[in-house]
Amino acid sequence: MTKIYINARFLTQTITGVQRYALELVKEMDEMIDRGEIDSSEYEFCLLSPSNIVTRPDFKHIRHRVVGKLKGHLWEQFELPFHTKSGLLINLCNTGPAFNKNQIVTIHDAAVFNYPQAFSFAFRAWYKFLMVRLGKNSKKIITVSHFSKGELMQHCKIAEHKLVVTHLGIDHIHRKKAATGTKEKYGIDSPYILAVSTMNPYKNFNLIFDVLPEIEAHNLNVVIVGSKNSKVFGEQAWTESDTVNWVGYVTDEELKALYEDAAGFIFPSLYEGFGLPPLEAMASGCPVIVSSRASIPEVCGDAVLYFDPNSPKDAASRLIEITSNPDLSQQLSYKGKNHSGLFSWNKCAKDTVNIIMSTV
Numbered sequence: 001m002t003k004i005y006i007n008a009r010f011l012t013q014t015i016t017g018v019q020r021y022a023l024e025l026v027k028e029m030d031e032m033i034d035r036g037e038i039d040s041s042e043y044e045f046c047l048l049s050p051s052n053i054v055t056r057p058d059f060k061h062i063r064h065r066v067v068g069k070l071k072g073h074l075w076e077q078f079e080l081p082f083h084t085k086s087g088l089l090i091n092l093c094n095t096g097p098a099f100n101k102n103q104i105v106t107i108h109d110a111a112v113f114n115y116p117q118a119f120s121f122a123f124r125a126w127y128k129f130l131m132v133r134l135g136k137n138s139k140k141i142i143t144v145s146h147f148s149k150g151e152l153m154q155h156c157k158i159a160e161h162k163l164v165v166t167h168l169g170i171d172h173i174h175r176k177k178a179a180t181g182t183k184e185k186y187g188i189d190s191p192y193i194l195a196v197s198t199m200n201p202y203k204n205f206n207l208i209f210d211v212l213p214e215i216e217a218h219n220l221n222v223v224i225v226g227s228k229n230s231k232v233f234g235e236q237a238w239t240e241s242d243t244v245n246w247v248g249y250v251t252d253e254e255l256k257a258l259y260e261d262a263a264g265f266i267f268p269s270l271y272e273g274f275g276l277p278p279l280e281a282m283a284s285g286c287p288v289i290v291s292s293r294a295s296i297p298e299v300c301g302d303a304v305l306y307f308d309p310n311s312p313k314d315a316a317s318r319l320i321e322i323t324s325n326p327d328l329s330q331q332l333s334y335k336g337k338n339h340s341g342l343f344s345w346n347k348c349a350k351d352t353v354n355i356i357m358s359t360v
């Protein structure tokens with residue numbers, strides 16, 4: 001029997017886009033085993049994690065084992081390789097053992113190369129070394145957009161034949177029921193513009209504050225979902241405003257409610273490997289405006305309005321369009337729902353399993 005180990009260090013981390021990808025992908029793989037699409041008599045899948053997990057997996061067929069005594073990068077570099085000697089290791093969240101050759105790694109983007117100033121010195125130094133090393137040693141590198149494929153070839157010198165693109169899925173948002181009372185819980189006044197992201201500088205959230213006068217003039221509020229992680233991204237100063245409601249992390253059910261109730265969704269990012277939040281907003285029927293940079297046009301297609309992320313004036317005019325024109329808002333909502341349906345975790349999982357099967 002062929003053993004496939006999955007690096008489950010992501011179970012110890014707060015769920016953002018990268019961890020979402022890992023969780024949903026493994027869930028779908030588990031369903032594929034259940035449906036007989038993966039032969040469980042031929043392939044054995046097993047999650048391996050350190051002990052400090054915050055998300056407890058619940059799968060029918062894929063086992064989970066806690067191994068080792070270390071945590072974080074030390075666990076991943078020194079203990080995980082020892083426990084995966086007998087099989088192929090799958091790493092889904094940008095990192096993996098630097099010197100393991102029998103592995104596949106998903107690298108979502110090359111942001112540490114393009115925007116080094118957005119990360120702390122220790123973080124970017126380690127990730128730059130690690131990504132280049134993983135590109136050389138791993139059997140395959142999966143990435144999440146054709147844009148990211150080009151970035152990894154350029155910055156990490158990864159051979160094109162090693163790189164495979166698999167787009168993320170969106171159906172997780174449909175499995176959640178919108179939480180009632182979300183706006184009341186967080187003291188949110190309607191109508192509001194929603195923004196969802198980590199507070200990395202290249203996410204360009206300062207643009208939102210630059211357009212606040214226009215937002216306030218149209219009696220709109222802003223709701224921002226996400227945390228300010230200074231340990232990774234360095235210290236930043238954020239403008240305070242009564243119009244802006246920072247809600248931090250929310251549950252998936254609360255996020256669904258915020259998407260559904262928003263007058264519009266803004267995504268001003270300068271750099272994305274994929275960009276899941278706009279698709280989640282589209283799937284929830286929310287009209288979306290996005291930056292015209294990086295992978296975002298590849299992912300969002302013609303179902304959104306684009307703006308220059310360096311132009312607050314351009315972003316403000318797009319916001320006014322979607323919030324003052326009901327016909328346009330309804331049209332974007334319809335197109336967004338249709339477009340988001342092109343992205344499924346089932347397709348992502350099938351593509352990933354095919355890559356695994358061709359590697360073992």
